Amino acid sequence: MEPCIVVVGGGRVGTYLACKMRQARARVLLKGSGRKKGKASYALQGYVDTLCEDAGVEQISSFETLRNQEVDFVFIATKTYDISGVQEELKENCVRPKVVVLIHNGIIKDPFDCPTVRVVVPQGYDFVETPGKGCGVKILVKNEDKPWIMPNTEAARKVEALLSKCNMPSCAHPHFSYLMIRKFFINGVANLLSIVADTNCNGLLQNHRKTMDNLYDEIYKVLQKPHADAFKLMPDNFYSIVFEGLASYSEHHPSSWHDFKAGSQIEIESLNGYVKQLANDQGMQVPETDALLCKLQEMLKQRGRELESTC
């Protein structure tokens, strides 16, 4: 029987993944939020519909069709603040994933009690129109050749085998804890700052290096103890690795920047909000992180007022 794969979250990452998963000769369902779309998301939904139709991906808006069923893989590609809601929906519908795969930036507490694989994704994804070519839209992937990184567990090795059938490079890696923290540093110095500075990765590196250095130092100080296992694996040139990693995204705007521009909620708690939380827990001061979060909150309030006045 063909495997059943559900991808939850019909955004940039989820749509890309669901379309690629069709290469595994599997039944692939892309589950959307079922929420009514505003003007900006309505256009995005058109891209998702076109790509899914082209690839043969079934779209669903609730788990009702899978009620009481076992599913081979459930990939969750929603924002971190929506993950616990997905877990509740799965529970309500008695859907039993054999393996859950979590694809997100930042760090959260994993709410699942079945085998769960956290993936570190080095790519950046954007929808782009391709008039007159293919189905007229594609997902542009930055760093497509870099592998998805997972912990070296039995469940992750199953995910690795599945992804390889879809020509997606991945690796169940013994140094996962370090590689996750490395990505956290890259996101931590860039994602929320790209909103406040209104620029892409190149712009950040050229014009905001001092702020990024301060954020780097604070992340380093605060994560050192709670993530001691990862810090043990850190090479001496870790600082260069973080900033060279960021430079590889060049003109790409971090996903947080896209979310801000689209009027969407921003992942804060799992990124620099996590740094603030750990700083509080350990009684540490993080002034650059505080300034970043404070400026961002102001901008979100201002954006809220602007969105309200155009309704």
Ligand SMILES: NC(=O)c1ccc[n+]([C@@H]2O[C@H](COP(=O)([O-])OP(=O)(O)OC[C@H]3O[C@@H](n4cnc5c(N)ncnc54)[C@H](OP(=O)(O)O)[C@@H]3O)[C@@H](O)[C@H]2O)c1
């Ligand atoms: N985009 C990138 O370049 C990139 C790269 C690496 C990692 N990431 C991480 O990957 C994750 C997904 O990012 P993304 O850019 O794909 O986000 P996105 O474009 O905002 O897509 C997330 C999707 O999840 C949907 N959703 C929310 N709650 C849901 C639910 N209960 N059931 C089904 N769908 C639900 C949202 O629907 P609504 O719009 O209706 O809320 C939205 O379509 C994030 O953690 C992000 O930080 C992104």
